[in-house]
Amino acid sequence: MTRSLRWKGAAFTVPFQLGFVFLYLLPIGYAAYESLFTEKQSGLGLGGATTEFVGLDNYTQGLTDSAFMDSVLRVVLFACVQIPFMLLVSLLLALFLDALTSRVASRFRILLLVPYMIPGVVAAIVWVNLYSPDVGPLTPIGHALGFDWNFFAPSMVWPSIGNLLTWHGIGYNMVIIYSALQGVPRELFEAARLDGASELRIARSIKIPFVRGALVLTGLLSIIQMLQIFNEPALFRNITPQTVSDSFTPIMIIYNQAFNAGNYHYAAALSVLLALILGVASFLFYRLTSKEAD
Amino acid sequence: MVLTERTATERPEVRGVRRLSRPDPASRGRGGQRFLLVGLVLASVYSLFPVWWLIVAATKDRTALYQSNGLWFSGWHLWDNLHQVFTYQDGIFLRWTANSLLYAGVGSLGGTLIALATGYGLARFDFPGRNAIFACVVGSFLIPIALLTLPLYLLFSAIGMVDTPWAMLVPCLINPFSVYLAKVYTEATIPYELLEAARIDGAGELRIFFSIVLRMMTTGGATVFLLAFVNTWNAFFLPLTVLRGKENWTLNLGLYNWTGTRLESGIDLTGLVLTGALLSIVPMAIMMVAMRRYWRTGVTLGALK
Numbered sequence: 001m002t003r004s005l006r007w008k009g010a011a012f013t014v015p016f017q018l019g020f021v022f023l024y025l026l027p028i029g030y031a032a033y034e035s036l037f038t039e040k041q042s043g044l045g046l047g048g049a050t051t052e053f054v055g056l057d058n059y060t061q062g063l064t065d066s067a068f069m070d071s072v073l074r075v076v077l078f079a080c081v082q083i084p085f086m087l088l089v090s091l092l093l094a095l096f097l098d099a100l101t102s103r104v105a106s107r108f109r110i111l112l113l114v115p116y117m118i119p120g121v122v123a124a125i126v127w128v129n130l131y132s133p134d135v136g137p138l139t140p141i142g143h144a145l146g147f148d149w150n151f152f153a154p155s156m157v158w159p160s161i162g163n164l165l166t167w168h169g170i171g172y173n174m175v176i177i178y179s180a181l182q183g184v185p186r187e188l189f190e191a192a193r194l195d196g197a198s199e200l201r202i203a204r205s206i207k208i209p210f211v212r213g214a215l216v217l218t219g220l221l222s223i224i225q226m227l228q229i230f231n232e233p234a235l236f237r238n239i240t241p242q243t244v245s246d247s248f249t250p251i252m253i254i255y256n257q258a259f260n261a262g263n264y265h266y267a268a269a270l271s272v273l274l275a276l277i278l279g280v281a282s283f284l285f286y287r288l289t290s291k292e293a294d
Numbered sequence: 295m296v297l298t299e300r301t302a303t304e305r306p307e308v309r310g311v312r313r314l315s316r317p318d319p320a321s322r323g324r325g326g327q328r329f330l331l332v333g334l335v336l337a338s339v340y341s342l343f344p345v346w347w348l349i350v351a352a353t354k355d356r357t358a359l360y361q362s363n364g365l366w367f368s369g370w371h372l373w374d375n376l377h378q379v380f381t382y383q384d385g386i387f388l389r390w391t392a393n394s395l396l397y398a399g400v401g402s403l404g405g406t407l408i409a410l411a412t413g414y415g416l417a418r419f420d421f422p423g424r425n426a427i428f429a430c431v432v433g434s435f436l437i438p439i440a441l442l443t444l445p446l447y448l449l450f451s452a453i454g455m456v457d458t459p460w461a462m463l464v465p466c467l468i469n470p471f472s473v474y475l476a477k478v479y480t481e482a483t484i485p486y487e488l489l490e491a492a493r494i495d496g497a498g499e500l501r502i503f504f505s506i507v508l509r510m511m512t513t514g515g516a517t518v519f520l521l522a523f524v525n526t527w528n529a530f531f532l533p534l535t536v537l538r539g540k541e542n543w544t545l546n547l548g549l550y551n552w553t554g555t556r557l558e559s560g561i562d563l564t565g566l567v568l569t570g571a572l573l574s575i576v577p578m579a580i581m582m583v584a585m586r587r588y589w590r591t592g593v594t595l596g597a598l599k
Binding site: 012017023024111140242251275 | 324326330331333334336338339340341342344345347348351353358360363364373378408409410411412414415416419420421422423424427430435436437438439440441442444446447448449464467468470490495499503528530531535546549553554556557564567568571574575578583584590
């Protein structure tokens with residue numbers, strides 16, 4: 001490749017590079033820089049605020065801030081329950097589809113993907129209303145079955161949100177796992193059947209190990225999304241502010257610190273911390289799941 | 295992988311035996327098939343009933359919404375509800391729809407063009423810094439939105455972009471995942487030989503890109519556009535942060551605000567919110583059905599990420 005051709009090729013990427021610097025690198029650097037300062041009220045607060053360099057103080061404050069750490073823990077614990085459950089259901093459905101003829105399978109696949117086509121905020125609106133004791137059908141159904149459900153009670157909020165996330169996520173995860181399943185060489189099944197393996201055994205010993213990569217990937221994407229959960233709890237908060245506090249998830253705290261408390265420097269430090277937690281969580285998950293494969 | 299090799303060599307024999315001893319998979323265990331079908335039907339009911347409920351709810355008036363069975367029709371007030379949604383607060387809903395269409399349409403179109411150019415540059419040219427750019431693209435998948443959005447808000451407010459359509463449009467132009475997809479598609483569809491031939495014929499690089507590469511990348515480009523459109527249409531945290539005045543809001547933001555008014559002022563807009571929610575799905579549904587073959591490859595390619 002000639003020198004001038006190389007530079008012409010590089011020129012194709014220039015708009016992206018400029019945008020990336022402006023919309024990604026600059027904000028990240030800016031957040032990291034801002035996180036090292038704090039606003040101090042001088043005197044009695046009459047003299048206006050001054051910005052002061054405080055080093056890593058905002059970070060130590062964040063790591064000892066029980067509201068922030070609680071919100072991280074809350075989301076992590078929740079992720080440990082919801083993500084495996086959702087992936088298990090998606091895997092089961094993908095295995096079911098794979099066992100059917102492709103014509104029948106494609107019909108069910110479309111039906112199961114309907115929730116994925118619905119915007120997250122709209123999905124949350126729909127479920128919040130389904131849960132609502134005034135307009136939703138779930139409360140009367142519960143009564144008819146002898147349950148006294150209150151989906152907005154403190155002990156029920158996470159299961160309620162979990163159901164919403166599972167409903168929204170099953171289709172997408174199922175499609176990814178299903179398309180990985182389609183890649184399994186069909187001869188393997190025939191050989192296994194000849195050896196007398198049952199369908200269940202084939203699923204367990206051939207199909208599931210084969211889609212491990214897809215499961216790791218969907219798991220990783222779900223973890224990244226979950227640690228940043230915001231829309232769903234924000235909508236629940238509109239209905240039940242007493243159960244869903246404004247420090248329910250890490251991003252809700254960051255948003256409030258920046259826009260309601262006006263504590264921008266602290267919010268910047270918290271978002272850097274969240275990014276680090278996200279990186280560590282993804283790394284650990286990846287190491288853990290790929291080690292098992294060896 | 296040892297298994298694959300073994301079965302491959304045994305294949306002719308396996309085929310022969312199969313016809314004699316093993317029943318066709320379709321007739322394998324009637325009970326098993328029924329079990330699979332029941333499971334899938336139940337899962338489909340779970341997937342669909344909230345949407346069904348939403349459609350039914352949008353046809354009801356206030357009293358029926360609160361008093362009738364949620365899963366079946368009671369009176370037909372869809373047209374009244376639509377009329378209300380579009381006239382409430384001087385028809386602000388229409389404005390939000392137009393905004394969402396503008397941000398998702400124009401933003402994604404621009405973003406797709408930039409992504410295609412970048413993907414093509416990365417895939418078919420060898421220049422210093424190429425790997426660094428690609429590392430940035432992949433690395434940015436891990437960056438949380440809060441880390442970007444809050445400082446972006448400060449930057450935008452410093453240059454007076456907050457609360458203007460630009461605050462939504464500009465971030466849409468740069469989408470690392472689109473670049474990643476564009477690179478994958480270029481590698482699959484644009485052969486080096488073709489580029490060489492065009493250069494020998496004396497075509498300039500820009501001309502090659504616009505009249506050959508873009509034309510051959512229609513499928514890839516459509517997929518990138520569709521996924522970017524869906525992303526922007528669904529966006530919530532970015533518009534919540536950078537758009538303050540009602541007149542620039544997106545549909546999502548408007549609906550979110552309407553759900554909160556009961557808390558603030560006691561006015562119950564549930565009927566409006568539900569009809570509006572149903573309406574906001576319509577463009578997505580049209581888009582998804584019209585471009586079915588593209589988004590399926592897109593979702594599957596998501597697995598490569």
